[in-house]
Structures are given as C-alpha cells and as structure tokens.
Amino acid sequence: MRKGDNTEHLILKAAEEEFMDKGFVLAKTTDIARRAGVTHAMLHYYFRTKEKLFEQVFREKVTLLARSLVPTFDGEKPFLQWVADFTGAHFDFVAAHPQLPSFVLHEISQNECWRNICLPVMRDALQATVRSVESLLSRAVERGEVTPVRVENLLYSIISMNIMTFVIAPVMKAVYGWTEEDLRLFVRQRRKENIEMIIRRLKKQA
Amino acid sequence: MRKGDNTEHLILKAAEEEFMDKGFVLAKTTDIARRAGVTHAMLHYYFRTKEKLFEQVFREKVTLLARSLVPTFDGEKPFLQWVADFTGAHFDFVAAHPQLPSFVLHEISQNECWRNICLPVMRDALQATVRSVESLLSRAVERGEVTPVRVENLLYSIISMNIMTFVIAPVMKAVYGWTEEDLRLFVRQRRKENIEMIIRRLKKQA
C-alpha cells in the first residue's frame, strides 16, 4: 500500500482540528480517525497514544503563540508609532488564530504535563520581548517622548485586551444575535480602541 | 436515618468544588461523592444526573458573575472618580473569585446547553449596565469632564483587563517561580495599572 506519509499527515491535520475544537478531554481518537478518513487503529499505529498525538499538536500551537509575543523591529520609528504597530500586529495575529490563546491557557490549567511543555517556551519568548522592549521604552522615556511605565505592565495590557476581544466576541455574537458583518465591525472597533488605550497610557498628559 | 437535607447540601458543596476545579467534563460523579463523604448512589438519588447537578451549580455561578457587572451608585461622585471606583470594585470581585470567569467562559464555549443558560442572564446584566453607565457618561461628556468614548468599549476594556489579570497570574507564578507574596504584589500592581489605564482613556488630553 505504502501511502504512509500521507496517512500520518492526514491524522495530524485531523487531530489539530479536533483538539482545537473540543480540547484534549472532549476530543475522541475515534472522531479524529473519522475526520482523517482512516481506520481508528491507524491512529495508534502512527502515534501510539492520544497523549503523544496531542503533544505533537500542542507543541506546534505553543510555539506559534510564543512567536506572536516577540516583536519585529523594522527601521527606526518613533516609540509611540512602534507600540501602536506592535499592538496592531499582535491583534491581527490573534484575529487570525482566535481560539489559540484560550486553547493553550485552558489545557495548561488542566494538565501539568501540558503546562510543563508550554511554560518554558512562553518564558523564553516573554523574556526576550521584555528585554528588547525595555531598551526601546527606556530610551523613549529619556527622550521625554512617553510617560514612565513598567514594560511588563505595558505588555500585559496589550496582550490582555487583544486576547479578550476574541473571547468576548463570540459571546456578544450569541447574546445580541449579531451577523458576521456585525462581528467584523466589533473587531475593527476593538482593534482601534485597544491601540488608542495603549497610546493614551503612554502619552504625557497636561 | 433522616439526615436528608444535610446530605443534599454536602453533595452540592462538593460538586461546586469539583466542577470549579476540573470543569464539567473532567469532574467525576464518583469523586464528588467521595468529597462529600457519601456513597455514589446518593448523588443520583438527589440530583438524578450529573447534568442536573452541574446545572444547579452553574446557574448560581452565572448569577454571581452577572451581578458583578452591575455597578452600584452611591451618592454623586465626579464621573472619573466613579469609573475608578467601579473598576476597582470589579477587580476586587474577580480577585475574590479568580477562577469564575474562565470557568463560565469555558463551559459555554463547549456546550450549547450551558450557553443557553448563561447568555440570557449575561445579556440582562450587560444591558442594564450599559444603560446606566451610558447616562452617567454622556452627562460627563457634556460637562466636558471626559473625552467621548463608546460605553461598550469602556466596559469591555475594564472587564478584559481585570479578568485577564487572574488568567495571567497563575501562568506568571509558574513561569517565574513566584512566591505567594510575589503574586500578591503583582495583583496589587495590576489593580493600580488597570485603573490608571481606564482613567487615562477618559481624561482629556492636550
């Protein structure tokens, strides 16, 4: 038969969907096999256990999430402009992966094993980000461009408001019976508002 | 025997702990019975099914969460002062129930039945809040005390930052190996910062 590579890949993709949809506990290996269009035994042939299959998917998702915290630096913008761009870029990332943060946060809260996989990756990403933003920020403060603030606090605020937008959005959609268009409008509005909040936090006041 | 009322109450309290700890899916009726110190059959005698038992706990939690969104009005403060107090009060509520928002948000994301229980309650609370804050806000805008902003956006920002503080906190604790004291410091700092962010969003700028 020798269609091996293909089957393995099909299972992995199906697992990704199933795990993201339902989380580890509610996801069923039988359903993953069904989604992949292969027999259930194949899943265990290639990945041995549900846990090992999940781990592979989970590591990939954690890496993706961690990377989104690390900013890119292109040229020399004014600090306020850079923060606005970073906040917007992070927002767009979460918009493209709206389930990702809740998925990772929920799995690490329920299972020590997944926590141990996730935390070191997150720590490295966070530390790198804190360090690089810190130097930008302190120079901007020295130049008198912005008001002093702890880097960590600035980052938490950005991340919190962006992530929560996509936790709240489906709730609002259901509560008010929004259409997809209403939802898009809400998201666009929140993007602007989140950036506005961050900029106002940094601007010097009278 | 006739210790009836007591047993029922013991089961309910044990269920509350178990469900809050593990969520509906991972919670086991056998473990709830164990926690309550009664035989497993008792649980089904009093509540019939795991779902019905959960529903009772869940309704209570949803009501609690919904109430926290509705502000109280004491006397006539300046609007900025009122917003700062409301944000602080909401923060303190979430601090006293740190698992509550994630618990409710997660359950409604996984089960339509729980969603249908939760959403109407949330809608009523939210609508009442939006209406009452709206009138305060518009008057403050007219008096020139604050910059214009959509009430909904203001509320989402407050709720988002407060809730996320207690989602992020345990992650930070694990990532950096914080002590309980470190954690308390972080929480205190975030409380101040969240209020600061909201106030700066509202203050007029040069």
Place this chain on the structure above:
DNA sequence: ATTATCTATAGATCTATAGATAATGC
C-alpha cells in the same frame, strides 16, 4: 408509607492492542 441509604452491577463509551492480511522494496 415514605424517605434515605447501601451494595452490586448493567450499560455506554473510549482507548489501545492483538492478530490477520496485503502491499512494497530489496
């Protein structure tokens, strides 16, 4: 007669594997 409790177990659901079979590459 009703309410509360216990023991034992049925029934459902999932994960995982054993064992047979077919295809492939050397």
Place this chain on the structure above:
DNA sequence: ATTATCTATAGATCTATAGATAATGC
C-alpha cells in the same frame, strides 16, 4: 523482511439504576 492496513475485541472508566434494607413520621 518490513511497512501499512483492517477487523475484532479486551480493558478501563464512568454514569446510572435496580433491588434490598433501615430509619422515620403518621
């Protein structure tokens, strides 16, 4: 000889209930 696949089923785990028994109130 090895790799990939299938069918069938063992084994574990949980929810739920049947059926017996004991206590209580009228």
